[in-house]
Amino acid sequence: MPPPDVVVIGAGLAGCAAAWHLAASKRVLVLEQGPTAGAEASAQNAGMVRLLGEDPSERALAMRTHAFLTRPGADWAGLEVSRRTGAVLALSHDPWHLHDGVAHLRAHGVDVRAVAGEALGQLAPALAGAPVRQAWWLPEARVADPHAVLTGYRRGIVRMGSQLRFGVQVRRLEQAGGRVRLHVAAGADGAEGSEPPIDADAVVLAAGAWSAQLAETLGVQRPLFPLRRTLLTTHAHPASAPDHPWCWIDDAGLYVRPEGAGWLVSACDEAVDPPRAGPGTRGSPQPTVQALALDKLSRLMPALADAQLAGGWTGLRTFAADRAPLLGADPDVPGLWWAGALGGFGVTCSYGVGEALAHWMSGREVPWLHRESVSPGRHLLRRFPIRPQGELHRPRLIDARRAPRRRTAASDA
Numbered sequence: 001m002p003p004p005d006v007v008v009i010g011a012g013l014a015g016c017a018a019a020w021h022l023a024a025s026k027r028v029l030v031l032e033q034g035p036t037a038g039a040e041a042s043a044q045n046a047g048m049v050r051l052l053g054e055d056p057s058e059r060a061l062a063m064r065t066h067a068f069l070t071r072p073g074a075d076w077a078g079l080e081v082s083r084r085t086g087a088v089l090a091l092s093h094d095p096w097h098l099h100d101g102v103a104h105l106r107a108h109g110v111d112v113r114a115v116a117g118e119a120l121g122q123l124a125p126a127l128a129g130a131p132v133r134q135a136w137w138l139p140e141a142r143v144a145d146p147h148a149v150l151t152g153y154r155r156g157i158v159r160m161g162s163q164l165r166f167g168v169q170v171r172r173l174e175q176a177g178g179r180v181r182l183h184v185a186a187g188a189d190g191a192e193g194s195e196p197p198i199d200a201d202a203v204v205l206a207a208g209a210w211s212a213q214l215a216e217t218l219g220v221q222r223p224l225f226p227l228r229r230t231l232l233t234t235h236a237h238p239a240s241a242p243d244h245p246w247c248w249i250d251d252a253g254l255y256v257r258p259e260g261a262g263w264l265v266s267a268c269d270e271a272v273d274p275p276r277a278g279p280g281t282r283g284s285p286q287p288t289v290q291a292l293a294l295d296k297l298s299r300l301m302p303a304l305a306d307a308q309l310a311g312g313w314t315g316l317r318t319f320a321a322d323r324a325p326l327l328g329a330d331p332d333v334p335g336l337w338w339a340g341a342l343g344g345f346g347v348t349c350s351y352g353v354g355e356a357l358a359h360w361m362s363g364r365e366v367p368w369l370h371r372e373s374v375s376p377g378r379h380l381l382r383r384f385p386i387r388p389q390g391e392l393h394r395p396r397l398i399d400a401r402r403a404p405r406r407r408t409a410a411s412d413a
């Protein structure tokens with residue numbers, strides 16, 4: 001391939017979506033340190049497409065992506081990218097917490113209905129008897145298959161003449177004559193310089209949990225917080241059914257969705273956990289988090305109180321302090337663009353992320369997203385309220401200056 005116009009760092013949902021949209025008008029090279037696409041956060045999620053998020057930019061990106069997931073194009077032929085399940089978003093403390101989001105979605109024609117009492121238990125047996133003060137039913141909500149989504153992005157990137165390279169780790173970035181130079185190595189163990197440096201007019205940082213560390217090599221400080229979260233599976237349970245809506249008691253921090261004959265459950269735990277250099281962020285559930293999930297199930301979803309845990313995993317969700325994405329041009333480094341901080345909504349938002357970025361990189365606007373709200377140059381607080389036990393009303397402040405820094409194999413020993 002001739003020299004690329006744009007290099008995208010990271011082949012997760014963000015990087016592949018960006019590359020797919022950009023490849024229509026530019027030569028794109030995607031560099032991924034791991035052996036395949038979407039092996040980190042993009043493989044660790046629950047797949048829920050959540051239209052009713054807390055942040056307006058997230059909701060705007062979610063509506064674009066939901067439309068795509070409902071009718072994906074030719075690159076996704078033969079793939080089941082997503083399926084409609086419906087969803088219930090409920091609240092057990094603050095019944096008004098999602099009212100602004102509901103109004104926003106309804107203004108765009110999204111079907112959102114209040115549901116209560118016996119009707120709630122009939123619609124979603126998992127919520128029968130749940131002590132909730134407000135519940136919203138979204139009949140059009142979906143569950144996506146991130147692997148299928150990524151397969152289509154990859155097909156399109158190659159079809160349009162662009163390229164993905166795996167096992168190539170970007171070690172550092174440098175400004176060189178108005179361009180950005182990428183110093184790369186063959187894989188996580190390769191020596192820097194084992195591959196020739198790559199110069200590009202534009203670089204998209206879509207490196208998930210590693211993005212802030214890469215930006216720091218250019219002297220740019222954009223505090224991002226990688227937070228570890230646990231997903232648990234249960235053994236077969238009588239209330240589970242493939243067409244059961246996914247259910248989320250938002251302010252208490254508990255969600256479930258059918259998985260096989262049982263449930264996928266999260267107590268929405270959050271713990272700061274910067275990644276080590278190199279791929280491999282998937283972890284194992286801790287007993288304290290398993291106990292937290294069982295306690296929440298018994299208190300908040302009594303219909304699932306008898307569910308037995310079978311397994312699970314943990315993964316990294318990476319946030320900016322205001323929990324909005326970092327998307328667009330970095331004002332301090334010409335040629336550096338961001339597609340990151342997708343926290344817990346990268347499945348829900350990937351298509352819109354790529355679409356907005358490709359428009360902005362071509363000097364065009366999108367009418368549905370406010371650039372400044374997601375700008376990497378916006379004022380970002382260095383302190384961030386995380387929700388260790390998933391409860392919105394019991395946050396703990398984390399200070400970016402005191403949070404653990406990049407981990408190495410030696411510091412882990």
Ligand SMILES: Cc1cc2nc3c(=O)[nH]c(=O)nc-3n(C[C@H](O)[C@H](O)[C@H](O)COP(=O)(O)OP(=O)(O)OC[C@H]3O[C@@H](n4cnc5c(N)ncnc54)[C@H](O)[C@@H]3O)c2cc1C
Binds near residue numbers: 169
């Ligand atoms: C437990 C959990 C549950 C979730 N549930 C949901 C959900 O239900 N719905 C939803 O919408 N979202 C959910 N998410 C969030 C979603 O998975 C993420 O927002 C999304 O996957 C982020 O994609 P990404 O491309 O930014 O990051 P990643 O998928 O992590 O991709 C970044 C890529 O960059 C590569 N990379 C990093 N550094 C370098 C380097 N130096 N050189 C080369 N390559 C590099 C990495 O190897 C990686 O492949 C969940 C996440 C987790 C962890």
